[in-house]
Amino acid sequence: MAGSSLQGGPAALSGKRQQFGSRFLNDPARVFHHNAWDNVEWSEEQAAAAERKVQENSIQRVCQEKQVDYEVNAHKYWNDFYKIHENGFFKDRHWLFTEFPELAPSPEQNYLKDVLLESKKSEGPGLETEQHKCSSDCLGHTTQMPPVEENVTQKFSHLEVCAHEFPGSSATYRILEVGCGVGNTVFPILQTNNDPGLFVYCCDFSSTAIELVQTNADYDPSRCFAFVHDLCDEEQSYPMPWNSLDIIILIFVLSAIVPDKMQKAITRLSRLLRPGGMMLLRDYGRYDMAQLRFKKGQCLSGNFYVRGDGTRVYFFTQDELDTLFTTAGLEKVQNLVDRRLQVNRGKQLTMYRVWIQCKYRKPLLCNTS
Incomplete structure (x- = not known):
């Protein structure tokens, strides 16, 4: 068993607000009384059985020729997926604002924006500017640095406000969703967060x-x-x-790329965050029901599989995700396992889901060069 990857439940939340809901199965006889139960504890026997199942379905690997095809033509497989399902496959994720309140306007966000705006006004035309070496993504823009004031510089001494015109350049709070699909995260954010300074990229x-x-x-x-x-x-x-985003969202998207390419992708995304900005992730955890259902011959590499439609999926542990984010220079705010029991009351079936939810922040005092 993968150790900490399956630790969870109420005790793992250190007495803080219960994540992912608060419906707990204390009496197994009541399992079919509801459609889902939160933070379900796994027995040692259940965890061992899951590990055996994964070992069995991983013995036979997809041939190298096919693996190359799934990588080279990945865009084709995903285009075909959305052509078939369009808007009917997904539901809007209104749970977002319970688990990720950072996506909704808050007094703290407004206060920090007001501090920056007041600082700029008080400095007037003499606002210090500095030209810095830009990446290819930065397009040679000029950065404006907040004035040196004791109550501001602790949080914003390295915050860059880009003068270069780009989509959303006048916004005061910027969110990027990577792997947005058909907009089932983006549209609930736009409908719920009416902050006039908000701009959402997807x-x-x-x-x-x-x-x-x-x-x-x-x-x-x-x-x-x-x-x-x-x-x-x-x-x-x-x-x-670079250094222009407040939030980056990755929901069931990192798992779709080749494991060897994940670190560079996360490191590059981290450079888009402002100091203090946050990366939010929710993705598949090790031994999720979907992993256990794969047949022999669908495994590409360890814990990485191809579905029948040619799209691919990886199943993470907490430690793997922690390594990806911290190697990119981000600090852990949250790294939790959501082990949920979903039931089909009509067919009397039980389905165990395992998801991981993470929040990692870019340090406030960082080297933006």
């Missing part, structure tokens, strides 16, 4: 998915910018400069 590997976002009746170009992007392509530029 990108996906699939051009079909982005087309569905852009043609959605709720898509507002004045508040949102959707674009096609390959998370693993180091040569492809982002439309916003």
